[in-house]
Amino acid sequence: MAGALRVDSTVTSGTFSLDGQTYDVDNNVWVLGDDDECLVVDPAHDLDAVAALAGARRVLAVVLTHAHDDHCREAPAAGARFRAPVLLHPADAPVWRLTHGDLRWDADLADGDVLDVAGEQVHVLHTPGHSPGSVCLHVPALGTVLTGDTLFQGGPGATGRSYSDRPTIEASVRSRLFVLPDGTVVRTGHGASTTVGEEAEALGR
Structure with a gap:
């Protein structure tokens, strides 16, 4: 038996660089699947750990939530290692090119x-900002x-750097995430998990 769909996670450490500045970061890596197959989400920093x-x-795909280098730097190597396509929203092409130049991801x-x-559905929500x-x-x-x-414990993700915009991310969070059930667990790219209800109460719908 393949077992039920579940989310497994690990934390990897490395750097994030943008606009001439570099920061040390810890990233959450998520693997969504059952005992037989899975999706790898944001394979950051340490491919052996992933x-x-x-x-x-069997890895069906490497899915990127966005193309900042801490999230996408290892994506081509992950795709090759797992023999799986790398998936990215094409609006992040200019961000991707900062790390990978003319090398392209595999599918949009x-x-x-x-x-x-694992017999279940994962719905892609475009949440720019x-x-x-x-x-x-x-x-x-x-x-x-x-x-x-896009959303952390404590509110929307950082803006103020290239290719980001505060009003846009707040609109995305309110229109795409705060419409989900309040008990929906929010599994973030960095730091602790939270719920839609907790964040909606703090930020206001």
Whole structure:
């Protein structure tokens, strides 16, 4: 038996660079699947740790919530290692090129796409603001949403750097995430998980 759909995670450490500045960061890496197959979401910094998390499962795709270098730097190598396509929203192309130049990811994500894994559906929500092509991954069967850097415990992700915009991210959070059930668990790109209800109460719908 393949078992039920679940989310596994690990934390990897490295750097994030943009606009001439570099920061030390810890990233949450998420693997969504059952005992047989999975999606790898944002394989940051340490591919050996990511591979250990995926185990012997067949990786259907490497899914990027956005193209900041801490999230996408290892994506081509992850795609090759897992023999899986790398998926990214095309609006993040200029951000991706900062790290990978003319090398392209394998397939585009679009708002409303549905990814199938372990007999369940993962819904792609385009949530621009932190970057133009940021997406969140809503998994109704698990009552969870993987938000990358769009929503954290404590509010929306950072703006103020190139390719980001505060009013846009706030509109994305309110229109795409705060409409989900309040009990939906928010699994973030960095730091602790939270819920839609907690963040909606703090920020205001």
